[in-house]
Amino acid sequence: MNLKSILGAASVEPAAPFPLHALPPQDWARLAAEGPLPVVALWADRGRIYALLGDDASPLAVASPLVDGAYAAMSPARPEAAWFERLAHDLQGVAAIGAPDERPAVDHGRGGNGSPEWPRFIETQGEGLHQAALGPVHGLIGPAAHHRLTLDGARIARLEMRLGYTHRGVLGLMAGKSCRAAARFAARLTADATVAHSLAFATAAEAASAVEVPPRAAALRAVMAAAERSGAEIAILGTLASGRWEARLEAARERIAEAALACFGHRLMMDAVVPGGLAADCDEASLPALAAALAGAEGIAAAFARLADRFDPAIAARIQARAGAAAEARQLMDAVLEALPEPPVSVPLPMASGMGFGAAPSARGTIWHWLDLTSGYIAGVFIADPAALLWPGLEAEAAGGDIEDLPMLSASLGLSVPGADL
């Protein structure tokens, strides 16, 4: 029994840029029970369960019909799938058979039935253990999330995250809309990756519609993605820094925001990437200032990374990787700006039908969007922000650690709350 025999029996459905393998439920169950392919995304839509497996470069798309509204859970063999399975339960009412984690995700019992119910937490058992609650209102300027800590002195025995506070029902609002109208929701899922989400969404829409964007649009998208990535990386480093370093990293980020405003008309470049290309052309005269801002960010990130050995080894490695990503973003921008193609910056999107996947890198991993279009309108949509994979990981990584280290650990991952809450 191996992957080849499972896929050999699958019927292949057209999707772009790679096909969808439709499996009978028993083959889905076999695939779910065995490794080694990790989960990239998992979601339910109109009677089927879908998953993207493997690595971001060449993922495998599979789907299978639900049986009595249920499917075989992926999370026993792939713990990173837990949040996706919980989301699918709360959003679509589908059950993951055999899932070890059946806590709610975004359903806090505050729906239309008028019976508010405060979330239940896993009970603490054991001598000397106590629970501490943090959030959803906490910190100075932070996202809405609840940390429930089971502590043994200063040691974290268990971290339980209660998310879902920022659940705005983004997928439901996108369904039934044209790609152009729905792009505004993709841009507002999580603002720290607004360009990346807009890009993944637009790429999925263009793949489903079999459209290619003009070369100038592709080049300027790369410029924006690099600027956002560099800014996001140094913002994460800034949360790990303090005092003078924090101020220097903050100043570098501010320079990027100001240059982005001059080039693209918005400090975060929100709504600049749209299906079919760009919403507007850039101010070319301002591009050198953006390139200079990225060079500055690269420099300050590299300088900060030289202090990484002051941190815990796992966090130090992430600091090095983030400084490296800031350098890559600068190189990418320089390469694109060397030969910027001529206008136009957009093409009209035909009212096509089809299924498409779109990906874009972000500071916490690759973002994936899935779209099923019917005559240009969205019949099905899913957004997989890597935050969904990282939150279960944080719960596991925090256990056994010191409470003092949790803010650093959490910050080093570059997590997003709204990206997971949808």
Added chain:
Amino acid sequence: MRQADPATVAALAARLAASGERLLGRSLAIRHVDAGSCGGCEIELRAARGAAHGLARYGLRFVESPREADILLVTGVVTRNMAQALRMTMGAMPRPRFVVAVGDCAMDGGVFKGGPAILGGADKVLPVDLLIGGCPPMPEEIIEGLLALVEANAPPAEKPAPRTEPHA
């Protein structure tokens, strides 16, 4: 130095006079609540607080405890899941207290207006004193908006000159 919009100040001053509420002093403490934000307003709040924009120079600072706060600053739509926490935070704040809605979502739901998972803008749950629109508003717009609250609150005679950075 940023200046508050005089028309906004006048309107706010009239409103505060009518309510009979006035905060003490010109140093105001802000408790921020993300009621369902994408994080964009938070990025710009952090920028407003940073050295480049220097919110603290204007006597405005963020605090952790709502019990120490004069201003409740709400970002994002109010989701069903955050409505209770938002009300509880306001309930923990001493009077007089003011509510500022920052960003298009907090103003009226923004692009999410009418969605079933949200209640709408901050005014669906709390009485809002000041709106600062934008998606997200820029740091200078946030500062100018908050300054209007400071100006309207402080009697003009007592107004000291704002402190400036030595090399700004």
